[in-house]
Amino acid sequence: MNGKEKQNFLRHIPAVSAIIENKRVKELIEKYSHNLVVESASDVTGLLREKILSTGEKELDKINLSLEKVIAMLEENIQAKVSPNLCKVINATGIVLHTNLGRALLAETAVSAVANIAGSYNNLELDLSTGERGSRYVHVEGLLSKITGAEGAMVVNNNAAAVLLVLNTFAKDKEVIVSRGQLVEIGGSFRVPDVMTASGARLVEVGTTNKTHLRDFENAINEETAMILKVHTSNYKVVGFTAEVGNEEMVKLGTERGIPVVEDLGSGVLINLKNYCLQEEPTVQDAIKAGVDVVTFSGDKLFGGPQAGIIVGRREYIEKMKKNPLTRAFRVDKLTFAALEATLKLYIDPEQAVKDIPTLQMLTVSIDQLEKKARRLVRSLKQKLADKAQINLDKGYSQVGGGAMPTEDIPSILVTIQPIKNSVTHLEEKLRLGEIPVLARIQKDQLLIDVRTVKDEEIALLVKAIEQAL
Numbered sequence: 327m328n329g330k331e332k333q334n335f336l337r338h339i340p341a342v343s344a345i346i347e348n349k350r351v352k353e354l355i356e357k358y359s360h361n362l363v364v365e366s367a368s369d370v371t372g373l374l375r376e377k378i379l380s381t382g383e384k385e386l387d388k389i390n391l392s393l394e395k396v397i398a399m400l401e402e403n404i405q406a407k408v409s410p411n412l413c414k415v416i417n418a419t420g421i422v423l424h425t426n427l428g429r430a431l432l433a434e435t436a437v438s439a440v441a442n443i444a445g446s447y448n449n450l451e452l453d454l455s456t457g458e459r460g461s462r463y464v465h466v467e468g469l470l471s472k473i474t475g476a477e478g479a480m481v482v483n484n485n486a487a488a489v490l491l492v493l494n495t496f497a498k499d500k501e502v503i504v505s506r507g508q509l510v511e512i513g514g515s516f517r518v519p520d521v522m523t524a525s526g527a528r529l530v531e532v533g534t535t536n537k538t539h540l541r542d543f544e545n546a547i548n549e550e551t552a553m554i555l556k557v558h559t560s561n562y563k564v565v566g567f568t569a570e571v572g573n574e575e576m577v578k579l580g581t582e583r584g585i586p587v588v589e590d591l592g593s594g595v596l597i598n599l600k601n602y603c604l605q606e607e608p609t610v611q612d613a614i615k616a617g618v619d620v621v622t623f624s625g626d627k628l629f630g631g632p633q634a635g636i637i638v639g640r641r642e643y644i645e646k647m648k649k650n651p652l653t654r655a656f657r658v659d660k661l662t663f664a665a666l667e668a669t670l671k672l673y674i675d676p677e678q679a680v681k682d683i684p685t686l687q688m689l690t691v692s693i694d695q696l697e698k699k700a701r702r703l704v705r706s707l708k709q710k711l712a713d714k715a716q717i718n719l720d721k722g723y724s725q726v727g728g729g730a731m732p733t734e735d736i737p738s739i740l741v742t743i744q745p746i747k748n749s750v751t752h753l754e755e756k757l758r759l760g761e762i763p764v765l766a767r768i769q770k771d772q773l774l775i776d777v778r779t780v781k782d783e784e785i786a787l788l789v790k791a792i793e794q795a796l
């Protein structure tokens with residue numbers, strides 16, 4: 327009996343050959359392609375078959391096998407195939423540099439520079455004045471030198487590659503001294519001891535977790551020493567009784583002994599954040615001014631540009647690194663250079679940089695501005711959803727993220743949403759799976775929307791997404 331009933335249902339699934347004869351489906355074939363539509367039609371009929379086979383007899387009647395329903399499923403299936411997997415999301419977490427969400431957003435001028443270069447030939451490695459082969463670094467080297475005060479500069483794929491390149495070029499089969507207080511792990515895959523091993527250099531740890539003195543470095547130097555490496559502890563802080571050696575002292579020691587001092591600054595700040603009521607972070611300019619020989623930092627953390635590892639420092643060192651075969655393996659493309667050049671141009675005027683570079687703008691926006699934006703959002707939500715959720719304003723905190731400034735909680739204004747019928751986890755999931763996915767935090771039974779990371783032009787989209795999810 328059961329078997330027969332199911333056979334009967336299976337027979338009622340429209341055949342692929344019948345589906346593609348439908349007028350609406352013919353339009354889909356016209357718009358996409360015959361192959362894609364046939365593939366999706368057979369996906370859909372396959373799904374329906376599985377569903378019938380796995381459904382209990384009493385529930386079978388609930389399965390809708392009308393052609394109309396099948397075509398709706400077909401359109402959804404095609405849509406999923408043609409829409410990109412890597413897609414825009416709305417970041418309502420308030421975490422400005424969210425590594426899972428792609429870190430820094432590019433400034434508008436950087437976005438247009440990328441769009442402009444992406445689809446056209448360009449002078450990436452052509453010196454237009456002579457017609458001869460040029461260097462790809464010239465597009466940013468001058469700007470980087472001007473802004474950081476360094477003699478030379480180059481760019482690789484990311485800061486991990488930059489550190490690996492520095493170590494491999496100057497310390498392969500030799501010793502590198504690092505303070506025990508600075509043996510960082512960033513994001514689970516960048517670990518100073520592992521990068522050291524991969525580069526072929528030998529790590530010499532000195533000092534203790536909380537205190538490292540100049541004499542620790544002095545005592546560790548021998549004929550095998552190739553470098554002193556300082557690593558900015560960007561994702562943790564050691565507090566209490568602590569001591570690290572300052573740049574001036576370290577540079578003096580390095581100069582006396584003829585050993586280069588290198589600093590991995592991690593987040594790469596080029597403006598004094600203290601002027602904007604944030605914690606002070608060491609700037610690239612400060613390190614160069616103090617005489618550090620080579621400084622490396624990320625392009626897509628606090629600098630606010632594309633993913634890149636930026637290396638600045640003494641010309642002789644930069645030139646030597648450019649000749650390392652690893653440089654070819656770590657090389658960045660025209661899109662990165664386009665974005666980087668445009669971002670660097672904004673730094674010529676630091677006030678402009680803070681306004682136009684989204685990462686800096688989001689970190690420095692006033693609480694009044696945030697409150698205005700949050701109130702706008704609450705008004706729109708209440709207009710549409712007052713019967714579905716309790717919607718309020720609350721005080722809270724945003725974070726820098728991206729492993730930068732871990733102890734900095736920046737006061738912010740949150741919009742809280744407490745669904746009346748469904749659970750908050752259900753709402754969070756529906757938002758995450760929506761047409762434009764929205765990422766938000768949950769606290770107890772409330773969804774928290776931090777408007778710091780939501781752009782003005784995204785407010786309407788956010789309202790629509792929440793409306794759909796509720």
Ligand SMILES: *Cc1c(COP(=O)(O)O)cnc(C)c1O
Pocket residue numbers: 484485486487510512516557558559560561590591592593623624625634635729
């Ligand atoms: C983030 C970070 C890195 C890794 O940089 P990527 O650009 O993500 O490769 C290395 N060192 C420090 C100190 C960092 O903060």
